[in-house]
Amino acid sequence: MARTIQSLERAAAVLRLLAGGDRRLGLSDIASSIGLAKATTHGLLRTLQQEGFVEQDPRSGKYQLGAELLRLGNSYLDVHELRARALVWTDDLARSSGESAYLGVLHQQGVLIVHHVFRPDDSRQVLEVGAMQPLHSTALGKVLAAFDPVARNAVDDGELTAITGRTLTSREDFEREMVRVRALGWAADLEETWEGVASVAAPVLDRRRMPVGSVAITGAVERVVDDGAVRPHLVAAVRECARAVSRDLGAGRF
């Protein structure tokens, strides 16, 4: 992994900057943020615009992400093998549990949601595919951190930021939780990421029994938790779904 193409790295930095700042950015802001000359940044933006990766508001001249990224992101989902295998199983999981189901994979320092099945009722829900969630506070993330050394390293290198009052923030508590997750084979998030929301997750393993993602259900804490503990039938449903997907991927029987 030696020589990389400078202009591509810089273009990627521009895209990531535009993805971070939640509204349009001006050329000068972008140039100074990345630390490049205005003319250089303009060249990058001009090309990215021609390719559809960024768009420019003709009125203000400011730049934002382009539609081509949405199209390519969708193509990524089409190719995603894990997601394809998990489609039917997560659908069943949402149906049988009555809660919304998620499929996540490790990406950079977080969990990337690659599939999301709405809770089977008429409530208004937003799709979270493509969104990132923290590793240390969510059930999806804990499972990955417990079984995937790469994910664990990402947690160790980062901060255990407190998102709610219940988020585990000390390294000792988190390590204890990791031991527990490994022993049980599943993880829970009891209002550690969102107030009033709990979730349960289990790992998906490939043919070499390495974790490639995790499956979870998420719902109001009153429905998911009973008397301080996650309802056993929900745990069983999540674990069975994860096992089914793993089996589809070629993992041996358990």
Add this chain to the structure above:
Amino acid sequence: MARTIQSLERAAAVLRLLAGGDRRLGLSDIASSIGLAKATTHGLLRTLQQEGFVEQDPRSGKYQLGAELLRLGNSYLDVHELRARALVWTDDLARSSGESAYLGVLHQQGVLIVHHVFRPDDSRQVLEVGAMQPLHSTALGKVLAAFDPVARNAVDDGELTAITGRTLTSREDFEREMVRVRALGWAADLEETWEGVASVAAPVLDRRRMPVGSVAITGAVERVVDDGAVRPHLVAAVRECARAVSRDLGAGRF
């Protein structure tokens, strides 16, 4: 729009190639498809991989799109002003019409779906956000082609490929349809894209009354069409939704 950065254009071509071919591609295939030396292509792929835009299967060495694209595509949706304004209105549209609702924008030679509300029942549905649909056969596309000169040019430059037996394939028929859509202010797709499926769409206009997208509902032809014509209350619902979104964008009253 003069000088563009060569390596960026080539990297974009690689990504587009990977998005087109629906499975993993080898380095040699990619290099010969784009018409570059293997070493050059490898440099592009190496950088794209480091940035997360492509991933390499360690077993076969083949390349596919990367997760970062999904994340960036999701960020694009977050910034999308039209989509943000349309969220509540399309939700109401799906609810009142009982069919699934779509919001599309012109992108390259097609319609890019930027929002999709499921039909309010328990049926299994796949989310189509990020997918592309043809301009000349869908209601979403016809509306754009009728009111947006850029979209019309895209249709004129392309082929009127027959997707079903009912797709309009002659330039004369299509021009007549355009006149009709402009006169009515809405468009229909009666099994011209999918067998057994019909849809109705109306344009969303910005403050300068230029079309920036279109809103549609789609459903089984038996439910949408009655005696050869689209049910009037569905047309009214779609047009009202489009007007509401347009008003939110600052378009004057009608």
Add this chain to the structure above:
DNA sequence: TCCCTCGTTCGGCAATATCGAACAGAGGTA
């Protein structure tokens, strides 16, 4: 086993991206 093809690395050439400075135009201020 051989052999072909794969992905990868290396090094020299020159095409290419970079940068500073100057340009035009919009927005705001006095």
Add this chain to the structure above:
DNA sequence: TACCTCTGTTCGATATTGCCGAACGAGGGA
């Protein structure tokens, strides 16, 4: 209105940078 200060954009010279041909090692198929 006139000024001024930002904006995004273009231009041209420099040498840095990415490009390509060829060679390498490994894997799979016959």
